[in-house]
Amino acid sequence: QVQLQESGPGLVKPSETLSLTCTVSGDSINSANYYWAWIRQPPGKGLEWIGSIYYTGNTYYKPSLKSRVTISLDTSKNQFSLKVNSVTAADTAVYYCTREVASTSHSWGQGILVTVSS
């Protein structure tokens, strides 16, 4: 059974870069069957899909975030990562990494709270 675990700093300063890693166990991120995605949820608000990556390295981003977001793979470590540039308080959220099939997140990490504050 696949397991996903987010890791990274819980506090990021405004204007800096938010960097998170998702470690996948129980499956290979080299699989052609899945996409690997990031979803976030600001405190008290709804879910927002950020983007996803396929094993080929092809990436897909929410248009409104595309200019600030990068998702990448590290197949040697069976991990994928998220970077969000020029963060503001609006980027404060619980960030989830997920395994996607046909735009559906079937498996989720437990989530990590990232606060943007000086």
Next chain:
Amino acid sequence: QSALTQPRSVSGSPGQSVTISCTGSSSDVGGYKYVSWYQQRPGKGPKLMIYDVSERPSGVPDRFSGFKSGNTASLTISGLQAEDEADYYCSSHAGTYVLFGGGTKLTVL
């Protein structure tokens, strides 16, 4: 890329049925069969309840059902139970990305 439209809240008594709607456009809900529904209990992460409009993952009770007509998808929960009280989110494929609804709070009276 506006969020899909869901009612902010719905409620029902134990044993009753409730339906939550999710309205989009022909570019998302109406254009693809990839509509999903997630349940999120307070303080917990989302759990997949329905995918591909009407498919249930293993372990999800058949009290949960999904349907789509045109640009609107719906989630029906029959035989309401206290444990169904949660936030519910729809999502849809939208070409090269995924859109979520704003979420609906279900209260079991």
